[in-house]
Amino acid sequence: MLAADSAYAMPLATTIRSVAEANASAWPLEIHVIHDGIDSATQQRIFDSSPRGSVTIDWHAIDVSLFASDYVPLPYISRMTFSRLVLPSVLTERVGKVLYLDSDILVLGDLSPLCDIDLSDAVIGAVLDPLDAEVKRNKRGLEKVPRVGHYFNAGVLLVDLGNWRNAQVTEKTLNYLDRFPKSPFSDQDALNVACDGLWKQLDSKWNFQCEPHESIVSAVDAGRPAIAHFVTKSKPWKPSSMSVNAARYDAVRARTRFARSMPEIAREEIATLAHKLLKRSSLVRSAWSLAKSFRNARPAMIAQSRTEDK
Structure with a gap:
């Protein structure tokens, strides 16, 4: 199960392609996508971005404003993030367990060992978030993040839908967000509260939460993550991220129907070079800032000049 809006069509296609390529022995894979506005x-x-015969995709349209109009996600996160809160209402009861993945992910390994994990009475299986340690030390001004036994990342969730329904997770998460609509990490905070003490900790390889400078390719195969999750706003497909994983990501994207055109490649290479120069040179940064200020001010200057001429 994945979720996306039209702005995330390319990352969604790339994630699904990576799932298909890494799990050829399980074809056809049953993919479900919750979406808002993907035509x-x-x-x-x-x-068509995945190999022929590798996947089936069921599309589930929802209106996120119905349950998320008052909630405030981080600025770089789509409101589609709230859609994972209503998984049981999207899937029929014939589905006992589902693997939910964010769309800023590359799957690098076989997912069957993950899907075969016995959750027993747990509602979900998840991986600790780095915030787990930082929240306890009250760093980054995260005093408002809910205090729970341990804090997990919600980008990869192995969900027992029966246990979820029995524990009324959807109801508890929405109730939490009604009470704390500006909770720093919104739906992730809500899920941590609703599932506190009811989740199973998974090995970090199932949700390797990487910063732009952390490589997902290891010389030793055993050290390679099975799921790479690009958790910050600096996504590897953005030139400004200067991510060490940009080429690895683009190699998968290039095999989808969203491959970059030659003009796009040229523009993005120039943009990446510009960002590198800006990062390294304070003089260039000052010049760039001055140039942007002049460019923004120029229309007003021209208008004033024309007024004076009259």
Whole structure:
């Protein structure tokens, strides 16, 4: 199960492609996508981005404003993040367990060992978030992050839907967000509260939460993550991220129907070079800032000049 809006069509297609390529022995994979506003043509383009016969995709349209109109996610996160809170209402009861993945992910390994994990009475299986340690030390001004036994990252969730329903997770998360609509990490905070003491900790390889400078490719295969999750706003497909994983990500994207065109590659290479120069040189940064200020001020200057001429 994944979730995305139209702005995330390319990352969604890339994630699904990575899932398919790393799990060929399980074809056809049953993929479900919760979406808000992805039209049929784009849906077909996403489907065609994976190898023929590798996946089936069921599309589930929802209106996120119905349950998220007052909630405040981080500025770089889409409101589609709240859609994971209603998983049981999207899937029929024939589905006992589901693997939820964010769309800023590359799957690098076989997922069957993850899917075969016995959750027993746990609602979900998840990986600790680095915030688990930082919240306890009250760093980064995270005093408002809910205090729980341990704090997990919600980008990869192995969900027992029966246990979820029995524990009324959806109801508890929405109730939490009604009470704390500006909770720093919104739905992730809500899930941590609702599942406190009811989740199973998974090995970190199932949700390797990497910063732009952390490589997902290891010389030793045993040290390679099975799921790489690009958790910050600096995504590897953005030139400004200067991510060490940009080439690895683009190699998968290039095999989808969202591959970059030659003009796009040229523009983004120039943009990446510019960002590198800006990062390294305070003089260039000052010049760049001055140039932007002049560019922004120029229309007003021209208008004033024309007024004076009159």
